[in-house]
Amino acid sequence: MVAYKIVLLGAGRVGQHLGPALAAAGHRVVHVWSRTLAAAQQVAARIPGATAGTDAAALPSADLYLVAVPDGAVPELLAAATFPAGALVVHTAGALDLAVFAPHPYVRGGVLYPLQTFSPGRQISWKTVPLCLEVADAADADLLENTAASLSQDVRWVNSEQRLQLHVAAVWACNFPNHLLGISHTLLTEAGLPWELLRPLIEETMAKALVHPPFSVQTGPAVRHDRATLARHEAALNSHPEWQGLYKRLTDSIQQAATGPAANNETGLQL
Known part of the structure; x- marks a missing residue:
């Protein structure tokens, strides 16, 4: 060296x-x-x-x-x-x-x-x-x-152009999920529940995303168009209107991605 x-x-x-x-x-x-x-x-x-x-x-x-x-x-x-x-x-x-x-x-x-x-x-x-x-x-x-x-x-x-796109992708992969985890942490704290409850779910979500195209393993009420559950979730966020709005925007984005060219969702995956 x-x-x-x-x-x-x-x-x-x-x-x-x-x-x-x-x-x-x-x-x-x-x-x-x-x-x-x-x-x-x-x-x-x-x-x-x-x-x-x-x-x-x-x-x-x-x-x-x-x-x-x-x-x-x-x-x-x-x-x-x-x-x-x-x-x-x-x-x-x-x-x-x-x-x-x-x-x-x-x-x-x-x-x-x-x-x-x-x-x-x-x-x-x-x-x-x-x-x-x-x-x-x-x-x-x-x-x-x-x-x-x-x-x-x-x-x-x-090169610089590639690095800019890489940096944007890194923000989506790191900074934004960390913010969402912070919201989850706060909601559990308000409900008197331990943060550790989410550990297995977080670990499995990350593990799947590292071996499959993430859009292809999307789960949850948004991708299932479960309107009743989505409505209950939104109502549960009434005390956090900013997070309620974010929930709606992310739901829209998930549903749009599920109908786009990247959609290849596995069947039977639920949360």
Whole structure:
């Protein structure tokens, strides 16, 4: 494995996981930058030999500068930071086009997008995380691919347009279901029932969706057009009008999908 000298810009959820993972893979993560010194120090403390700072105009030299900040903060940071001429600067954003580097022709731009959800206190198995790469200059492909391959066994080259669609799909697969699970959790709490009741159902739903086209294994009152049950559910949500409206919209979407070209519902599946 080729070891690189890396500067990490960002000490949020991605940076907290990515910096230590790169160090564990054998790279020299020499510096952690953050707008907040305490945040930078917290991440740097987990990386042997790393320094911490808040001055983006005084970054040490490195083979690779990894920008792990929220999508909307990337342009501002690129404008504020001082990189050595010709530095390879790579962001980790899912929905941000490679063209974000266009106003900064003195750097070489790239993307290393980890397709995973990151939360404090959660351990990530980096070997299975898809890492989606893109570079403006093909000469940088080996360095970026070597870096990614030191972390994951699933490294892919994905262009900006594909990555945007991937990011949208990831929101549908991760963020929206998590919000719906939050609604379920609240409804059970209000009913005095334990959240654990739903665990087997959630696990089976995810297991099926990972081995079948999800539309083909849709179950429930919406796909069955069970109007009586749908009406009772909607009435049960009277105290949550926003969720009641969401229930109706999702019911409509399920029914439309069931009659579209993707419909191939299994018989006998019920909930």
